Amino acid sequence: MPSLAKLSLRSSVAGCALLAAVPTTLLNALPAAAGTSYQIQCQETGKPCRETETLLPLRVLPRPSASIFKSKDSAPGNVAVENVPAFRPLFVFAREGVDYTDPTNPKGWYQVGGGEATPEGWMPAKDVMEWRQALVVAYTHPGVGREARHPVLMFDNQAALEQIALGKDRESEAGKIYEAVEKGEKPKSVVSIEPKRFADIEDNFYVLPVLDFKSVTKFDDETRLLQLAAAVPGKRSDETNQTTLGNAAYAQASAAKATLSGDAAKGLRVDIVFVMDLTGSMGPFVESTKTAITDLTRAITKDPMLKEAVRFGIVGYRDDLRVEPKLEFVSKNFTPTLLQDTDFVSVIDQQVRASAVSSDDYAEEGYAGVKTALNETAWTDGALRFMVMVGDASAHEPGHKQSTTRLSAAELRHMANDQHVSVFSVHLKAQRYAKDHPKAEEQFSTLANNPGTSAPALFSFDADKPDEYATVVKQISSQLSELVDAARKGREVVPDTLSESATVLSSASSTAGAPAGGDAELKDEGWNPEARQKELLGPQADRPEVKEQAQKINEVAAAALINYLGGDTVRDLTFWAMDRDLIDPRKKALDVRVLVSKTELNDLIGALQKVTDALSTAEVAQLEFFTALQSVMAQTTTGTPIDFEKAQKLSQTELMPKWIEKLPYRSAIMEMNNATYEALTPDERVTLEQSLQSKLQYYVEVNANVDAWKVLDGRGADTAKVYALPLDALP
Incomplete structure (x- = not known):
């Protein structure tokens, strides 16, 4: 088994390189030692072997054309499972006589099974590869x-x-x-x-x-x-x-570009959910949204095919009711079931309004609105999913007394990625609140940083110009609708071309399924997106900034199409x-991730909660970090004191799960001790605590997301499900 070379990942948090809240270095793994167990525990009969340091179950990857045998005998008549799927992880229950002195011809046997419950038989060491640390990669x-x-x-x-x-x-x-x-x-x-x-x-x-x-x-x-x-x-x-490229069929298939055509095009659907600040300052923009959507529906309702394929929703957010109960809600989903155009207009006309009551401060609970939209919307299966985030103020960061989600923009972006929701952000800038603009801009940009795009899908407007805002609302909704219309009318749409275009029309590379007369006949049949957009936008349609906005919208749509088409x-x-x-x-091209089980994630949640509680206690009570940590542990465990002579940093307290302490990466939070905590400025302490709180809440959200958990092997039990956690989501 080859040893792992060094792998570094650079990052910083709270402006302090020492206290990065994301991994900074993947370290050397222990080399395989000939004839030894190199810190693998296999004592319990019927239980998977575990790495001594991490307590992670040991797994192996079968080589091609390998079999599982009933006993440690590779005779043909002793086969238990023939032709085990290659490189599909198997749990190890015992290791006997394993010797890697000759790496080309390992000796010994592994007792293996598809799940953690029961072994299925034995495999020769030469037919498997040990896979430790649960590290995998994913294509970007x-x-x-x-x-x-x-x-x-x-x-x-x-x-x-x-x-x-x-x-x-x-x-x-x-x-x-x-x-x-x-x-x-x-x-x-x-x-x-x-x-x-x-x-x-x-x-x-x-x-x-x-x-x-x-x-x-x-x-x-x-x-x-x-x-x-x-x-x-x-x-x-x-x-x-x-x-492999030796297979002509695969070589040909691998070269095929993602193109929207055929059944995938005819079945295309789009969900568009608005997430809007509904506090008093947003009154004019609520009305502009109503007008823009009403104008759009006039175009959509003319075409029954398009009307059926586009669904709308709206979520409103205000602020923490503990501060101002008269605000009525923190966030509210007016459309848990998405609606067609005319029904949607009725809802926003009759139910959606800006509050007459002011909140306690300028910042609002925008993150609550995003979370509600992601988790409480019945998104259409197989549809392109888009969110339009609209607001004039920043959101409360985790740790703020009015933060109800304890999530940051970065973790909400992870959640949106998990659900394949593309985000457009619309930031409305009121000059009297110019001090809030940089913070809001950063948050809105993070939310709108969609995978596969060159820049965040952020649109910023002067709050005194609601008409410009209305234009981009019409653009987003109409361009996505026209995309559906193009696909359903048989036009072939190439995402690469669409991303560089300001109209859906020029994105079509062919007229597959179109009438014999080509584009002209399509237009005569009523399919003329350029004309419809000009009718919808009026004179503004030809302005350079409006065309730039159109191209940005198409880029997001094209990236979403790449996901939709899949492979x-x-x-x-x-x-x-x-x-x-x-x-x-x-x-x-590749992102490193770590596969975690629910048990392992729950262990991390419990440990990280104690760390964040200790940081809060240390700040409030003016205690040393370890003293605060010991106080927190005494309230939640048996109260075993930390031996400060041995525990010079957090990683030595045995509080964090062993699997994360010993993974081949280093997070500087694990280096935390009294001295490093004392060296932080008050602002750095707040930022660090907020970052950890947000990650903690993200783990809770992942745990509850049933669709996020995958089974490595169909023979395994439900408890064997894993989640591919990005390394930048680790503490």
């Missing part, structure tokens, strides 16, 4: 248009990858490989390539375990060369469907790849 969104990244190239050995990635002619040599693949050729040492159709780990769950990696410092940002295995639960390869990934092979675009290393 490939992007659209000029900002799109290149597909991941997969090499059969490390040296071949290094020759390209670290060579003087990297860009040229990588370009030649891509050109060869496009021609249907198989370049030397390149075993496969990531398909152009995006495989999203949230929808089409796959496992790309990290077996080995090496950091390189050639580029401005730290880059990693990764050895990965590939597996897709429930699917496996055979001689006819291998996902499969490689499976049942091992390979080396770079975690960044080989031609443009500025672009990330």
Whole structure:
């Protein structure tokens, strides 16, 4: 088993590099020692082996064409399970005689099973690879248009990858490989390539375990060369469907671009949910929204096909009722079931209004509105999902007395990603509150930082110009509606082209299914999006800034289409790849994640709650950090005191779960002690506590999201479900 090389991840929190709240360094794993258990516990019969330091269950990845045997005998008549799916993780229940002295011919046996409950038999050490630390990677969104990244190239050995990635002619040599693949050729040492159709780990769950990696410092940002295995639960390869470039069918399929056409186009639906500040200052904009949506429905209702395919919703937010009960609600979903155009207009006309009562401060509970929209909306299955966040003030950050969600914009963005909700932010700037603008702008930008786009989908307007705001509301709703109309009328839409266009019309690369007369006949039949947008927007349609807004809207729609169209990934092979675009290393291609079970996440929730309580106690009572932590632990546990002579930092208190303490990454919060806490300024302490509180609440939200949890192996119990937690979501 190869040892892991160093892997660094840079970040900072609270303006203090020492106290980063996200991982900063992946450390060396312990090398496999010949003939030893190298800190693996396998004492309990019928229970999975666990790594001594992390207490994570030990798993192995079967090699292709391997079998499980009834006993430690590989005779043909002793087979229990033939042709085990390659690289699909199996739990280890016992290790006997394992010896990696000769890495090409390991000795010994593993007792394995698909779930944690019961072993199924034995596999020779030569037929499996140990997979520790639960580290996997996920493909990043490939992007659209000029900002799109290149597909991941997969090499059969490390040296071949290094020759390209670290060579003087990297860009040229990588370009030649891509050109060869496009021609249907198989370049030397390149075993496969990531398909152009995006495989999203949230929808089409796959496992790309990290077996080995090496950091390189050639580029401005730290880059990693990764050895990965590939597996897709429930699917496996055979001689006819291998996902390699040696398979002509796969090579051809992998080169196919994502294009909206056929059944996928005819079944396209769109959900558009407005999340609006409904405090008193927003009165004019509430009315502008009503007018804009009413104007839009006049166009939609003319076409029954379009009317049926577009659904609307609205969520209002105000502020914490504990401060001002007369505000009536913190957040309210007026449309838990999304509505067609005319029904939606009736709801906003009759029910949606700005409050006549002022809140306690300028900031509002915008995060509550976003959370309500995400969690309490019956989003249409299979639809493109969009949220339009509208407000004139910043939101209360976690830790603020009026924060009801304890979430930050970053964690809400994670939640939106999990549910495939694209966000447009509309920030209305009142000059008298100019001091709030930078904070609100940062929050709105984070929420609107949609995967695959070149910049946040943020629109900022002078609060004294509600007409300009109304224009962008009409644009967002009408352009998304026209996209559905184009698809349903048989036009082929290419996301890359759409992302660079200001109209849906110019995004169509063909007229598949269109009348024989082409575009002219489509327009004669009533399909003329340019004319309809000009009718809707009036003279403003030709203004340069309005066209820029249109292009930004189309880019978000194009990125969402990439997700909608989806695709499969490689499976049942091992390979080396770079975690960044080989031609443009500025672009990330692979994100490192850690697979956690519900038990492991619950352990983290309990421990992190104690840490945040200790930070709060230390601040309020003016205590040293460890003293406050000991006080919190005494109230929630047996009160075993911390031995300060041994525990010089948080990681040595045995409070945090062992699996996170010993994972091969380092978070500086684990280095916290009295001295580092004392060195923080008051503002840094507040920011640190807010960050941890937000992550804690995010874990709670993930735990409750049934759809987020995936089964690694269909034979495993429900308790074996895992979630691929991004490393930047760890404390």
